[in-house]
Amino acid sequence: MPFLNFSYRERTTAIHGLNPVVKLAWALSIVIMAMIIDHPLVLGLIFLSTVPVAFAARVHREWLVFIRIALYMGVIVVLINALASTGGNHLIWQSGINLPLLGPLNLTLEALIYGVFMAVRLLAIISAFAIMTFVLHPNDLLMVMLKMKLPYKTAMLTTLSTRFVPVLLEDAGRIADAQKSRGLEMDRGNILKRIQHRSSILLSLLANSLERTIQIAEAMEARAFGSITKRTFFHSIAFSRLDGLIIASFLLMLAASFYGIAAGLFEFQYYPVLNGFLMSPSGWVVTAAILTVLIGLIPAARLKKGVDFDQA
Amino acid sequence: MIKLERLTFQYNGAAKPALEDIYLRIKPGDFVLVTGPSGSGKSTFCRTLNGLVPHFHGGTLSGTIEVAGLDPLSAGAGVMASRVGMVFQDPENQMVTSDVEHEICFGMENLSLTKDLMAKRMEETLDTMGISHLRHRPLNELSGGEKQKVAIASILALHPQVLVLDEPTSELDPKGADDVFSILSRLNDELGLTIIVVEHRLERIIQYADRFILLNEGRVIIDKPVREAMDRHTGEILHNGIGLPPLINLHRLLKDKGIEPGRPPFTVKEGRQVFETLLKKALKPVYPVIHSNHSAPAVEMENVSFAYPSGMAALKGINLSIGRGELVVIMGRNASGKTTLVKQLNRLLVPAKGKVKILGKEITGASTAEMSASVGLVFQNPQEHLFADSVREEIAFGLKNKGLDGNEIKQISQQMLDKFGLSHLAHRYPRELSGGEKQRLALAAVMAGEPEILVLDEPTRGIEDRLKIKLMHLIDDYRHRSKTVILITHDVELVARFASRVILMSEGRIIVDGDKHHVMSQALMFSPQINRLIQPYEKYGVPADILTAEEVVSAL
Structure with a gap:
């Protein structure tokens, strides 16, 4: 299974050159938003925003392997949810079988959509983590x-x-x-x-x-590991003003999504009938802001050019 | 600077001490070669010097040790780390970070050195080891030799006074091993570092060492200056299962014949100085005739090519025919396609182009497990072959697969157990055996099924001379029952002694295929020591295809 190699890939891209803290913060932000946002459209867009990052880091081939696996897992999630969930008013298919504990084995449009939404959530999380491990050097991870x-x-x-x-x-x-x-x-x-x-x-x-x-x-x-409690470090992570700005924008983005949820902008109803596909204009504004920050990572990474004197 | 007195050590639960009554003194700046058969206590001895024994491994120690003014017993491994540096066998298992620079920092950071000091030592270490070009490279891209140099560098950065290396080249190919030893000699020569190396292939190292220590069963058997040991203690060394360097062997054989050849030579050049007058008189040697009846071909490859999924072409148009009853050795650098070639024979890999015929029939559609009845493959690490619950079952597995009945299985298993000296272990769990026992078991398990073709991939790596010779006798015995044996090895001296047909591979192609006297003469890396010795005398009519000391003696 050599293709399942879940580890750092040495490349010289702008994404690889990002501050390791930024890389980790990016992935964590996506995971947090994927966990709290319930709107399928917003979630789908967040997932899509990771795709250009995978390409920009030139790890898309490795990334695709994991996305494929996530898709298989997604299909299973959709199937299980569609069959196990009894909610939803729009019947697509009726088996006529009554399962013990679960009740009638029916397929509803709502259960199907909810399954798809869960699968997209999974996809977004796996995508962000896969990209992060491909671009974050283990030594940097240690420093972070x-x-x-x-x-x-x-x-x-x-x-x-x-x-x-x-x-x-x-x-x-x-x-x-x-x-x-x-x-x-x-x-x-x-x-x-x-x-x-x-x-x-x-x-x-x-x-x-x-x-x-x-x-x-x-x-x-034999190399004195753990012999002296106060260890020194030869390498360190240097922060540039740009790194600070990027991290600040991530924090703002998280604040915005929390605000969006609190204000009910991302409200979506799955059962008994789907409701809320059409977001309010302010919902779209917040979504656009989130996407700007996420996609903005790529041009921001490219801003860091020339000789880097700070990085040890 | 190193003082051991009445040192005795016993591992917890062991029946007898691993080290017994050791008395040793080692001067600063000495280069000490420690050797001995497996289980002799070499590794334990190394580990007492930096406190890993008993602090890490446990056990009872008595007697006194003093190393660089400290007692490792009370100082502990952490403090000793800055005085005694230790390099281990497998480079893979001593790397803890993922690139060269971080690896060199690891120990220094543990010792809490300041950043400025680390920066300075980093530069000096990279330069001393000649690896500054590797500085930012990821460790997994380095060759074995390069990795071992990084391991040494990461120790040197701690400025130890003593460097202890436990079989540092056993996982390396000949080129990597040479690189490591020549670096060690420079460190000893120019920096005055005390160096203690455990090694059982003496020819690689005697030229650098000052002192020779042979351990067996936990005791010091020989402790002499190298020159003296190689002159007067050769019989004892052989008796303890350690092979002599070919030049020393020649020296010994000449002495036995009543010729007084002078001092024992350590390098090929010294050999020429010592043996010159003798060698110029050498005649055609008598080569032992190797009988084999290869009437029908056992293995045929027609224009076989193979590429790995990464796109690297590993075999390019291989044509090959090996007869029944033949012993064929395949040699070549790392990644030259040797292992890829033999994996085609039992369909672990399937050729992209070309035909593979086993016993006259093209193999298609069979699984590797089905192929195992006619092609037995044994790889380097015996542990990876074992899966049964007892030694006896391990041997019986192949026989059951062949469809033999219970009585036959019992009978053949017992025969194999006796032949391989495993009877007393028949009920033990295979993974609990020692390295040498595992190796014999893996071989016995495959040979029990009597495959027509037996393939051994580096079976002698890391094992001492006595066991090597035993193994070669087993192989020879097998071959004489008209079985075919294919052997992959880096061990030039072994091939010179035991092989007949040798195939040399490079970059996925067969470069030469013929008698060992033809293939292995007049090269550098793939010529045995004795051949390199006689090469310049060709102009005096000395046959240039002599490979072993025995052949030289027979030619005089």
């Missing part, structure tokens, strides 16, 4: 976590585990090759047999990683 006053050991552990994802994937591939060569059938036979055989890969992988872990711990100890 330290800036956020997380304990060093916790932060170190997190970045260390991201470093070993590709190593583990490689290990898994090699183990599968070795065991297939021994005569273990991985891709044929009934489901039970397959699961059994795949679990033997996991066991080997576990044994391998346990050995790795001990060796790494030893190597860290």
